[in-house]
Amino acid sequence: MNNSRNIVVTIIGAALLLLGLGLAAGGAYLISLGGSWFYLPAGLAMAASGLGLIRQKGWALYVAWALLIVSLIWAFSEVGTDFWQLVPRTVTFLVVALLVTLSAPTLRKADLGRVISCKLAAGVSAVLAIGIIAIFAGMFRPHPEVEATADKVPVLDEKAADDSGNDWTAYGRNTGGQRFAQFDQINTTNVKDLKVAWTYHTGDLAINGSEYQTTPLKVGNTMYVCTPLNKVIALDPVTGKEKWRFDPKIEETSGNKTWKRCRGVAYTELSEAPQDGTQPAIAGNKRIISTTNDGRIFSLDAETGKLDESFGDKGFVNLLNGLGPTAHGSYYLTSAPLAADGVVMVGGKLNDNLTTGEASGVVRGYDSRSGKLLWAWDASRGAKDSTPLPEGEIYPIETPNFWGTAAYDAKLGIAYFPTGNQTPDFWTGNRHPYSDEYNDSVVAVELKTGKEVWHFRTANQDQFDYDVSSQPILYDMPGKDGTVTPVLIQLTKRGQVFVLDRRTGKPVVEVEQRKVSTDAMPGMKVAETQPYSAISVGTKALKESDMWGASIFDQLYCRVQFKEMRWEGEFTPLSDKKRTLIYPGYYGGFNWGGGAIDVSTGTLIVNDIRMAQWGQFIKREDADARGLQATTEGEYSEQLGTPWGVERGMFISPLGVPCFKPPFGSMTAIDLATGKTRWQVPMGTIKDAPIHGVAPGLDIPLGMPTMGGPLVTKGGLTFFHGSLDYYVRALDNNTGKELWRGRLPVGGQGAPMTYIGEDGKQYIVVVAGGATRTGTNDNRGDDVIAYALP
Structure with missing residues (x-):
């Protein structure tokens, strides 16, 4: 023994x-x-x-x-x-x-x-x-970064949104992108009793590069949802039974072959009779406007799902017109269009990092009845002219594009959209002056004419794919003196929260220009300063002691890697000599999912991503010798037409865990009046997040990267299902504490929505097709799930 x-x-x-x-x-x-x-x-x-x-x-x-x-x-x-x-x-x-x-x-x-x-x-x-x-044991309970200090957040407007009806008529519930509903039937006291009311399967599994990132609409007695293949399906919002479906039969291209999304559709009512006296192709004035992954817009009768053939060319408008020969296979649409006041407004997504000479990022407005092109705003002309180019002419290539969803203030008649930058993303030496002027900006235009009102840059020069992609949030912010300022809240991948007067574009919350590193490669153009808002989330510069790991050994490894990399704070330029740390990473901060605002309390509620990456310039012949495969978002991109390719990746340890401290995603509540964080909690557990292909199966609330966005209700709740584990959750708006969770069949990426059905019940609806970018066809779904009280 x-x-x-x-x-x-x-x-x-x-x-x-x-x-x-x-x-x-x-x-x-x-x-x-x-x-x-x-x-x-x-x-x-x-x-x-x-x-x-x-x-x-x-x-x-x-x-x-x-x-x-x-x-x-x-x-x-x-x-x-x-x-x-x-x-x-x-x-x-x-x-x-x-x-x-x-x-x-x-x-x-x-x-x-x-x-x-x-x-x-x-x-x-x-x-x-x-x-x-x-x-x-402590690993199984959440560890908030900011604990709520008050049990009850003061109510500023008890009647907030009371007149907004029972529906969800736009991507962000309204064209202001607020994602706030005044319903309180489901509240903090009874949310624990939520049950699945119905489940519907679309039939389009999220496989082979398809992702469900959609937020459904509900208008009257019909719900509208789109699939990654751009099929539009109408459901009974009380029973979940299918009413009709329409398939635009998209063309598979080199660009959308592994990248198919439909984040939402738009609803509009045609209030004016045709100006030429002709009769519309279909009766009624209610329309669903949607876009496709192959670059088209189409219009459907919202009641029957029939194609409105009086719109465009037999129901379709080809958005590739005017974009030139490089657009096919590179230009496509993923986000919900804006449809309001007789205008359909769209931008488009372009392939990143493959080559120079990509098509224009022109933003266009179309007549919502006829599909006629009304205006075209392009960064190359900016505020000078928004008149559409004559038939046959091509909009200037390589201008910054808008690939998210716009917001609209009907009183001002102004639409607001965020922009990205000129691709390739990681080389700035070939940028046009107008690209630098409008990169990563918020642009305000008259919806009827496309004439620019103002623009505001969230980055002076972007070298890291910090496209501004989330829908602007419009909010009437009360002041201490009793005045109200109409503001626009723009979330960015940098984690900065810019609050601007939406009439003028001037900051309402302080913005300062801070010096950043300019030690760049020959030929690169970099800015000496960058704008920083007084409100931000997850933006504190990393230092050696922030390096993390599952044990002391991989933590040491991460510290070594950190010290070996170039890092002089955010915007440290890439080099060919060694890797550069990129933080905030190019996935966010805040990505396309956006945030929500509790308009009754003036609380902004946002989910974020905290994932550092690294990047390094590489000669293309060296990349070929190493067998690196060029993609738009993978480990290597060629950046043809520039001096360098770029290699990049996630900053992780050999064990497959991030090399920096948790959380890697959080939910945060911010008091807009003071700019202070009310609470900040980790979002999501490691339960279903695979590490080297194996899901841990443990409910450890580390806080994982998030996608999609939150829903906020006057019932005191924030709903969210964009975590890497398979849950939809309800958090207490006052404290951030989890009050309820429902297990999903697979992960989700969109934003929840809510409405009151004709049966008088409040429903919470989520779409779950699988967690973001798993790289396989495992754990994929097509579920539309509605929850209600018994």
């Missing part, structure tokens, strides 16, 4: 010796890079403790406990009480101390007597074990 025990202890000692030496070696290298001095002596102490076990020396306990004490002092001094940062810094050394303490009976009695008695060793082992268990 003793021999077996001694063998086990020897094996433990050998493992600690080897691991300690590895930690020490990595620590020595980190010191050579100018990093922390902790890992070298900690590794040596671990190795010494292991050696002591092998030699059955009692001093192994001294070393193990000293290592634990020093590591605790170091951990708390470096990261304070941040739970998730403490975990990799402490658990390993707790386990080392526990193993060595449990090995005490095998150590030489003469030495052991001078160290500790066996009974005391057993007691210490129990304490250490309890500590480890407590940390493990």
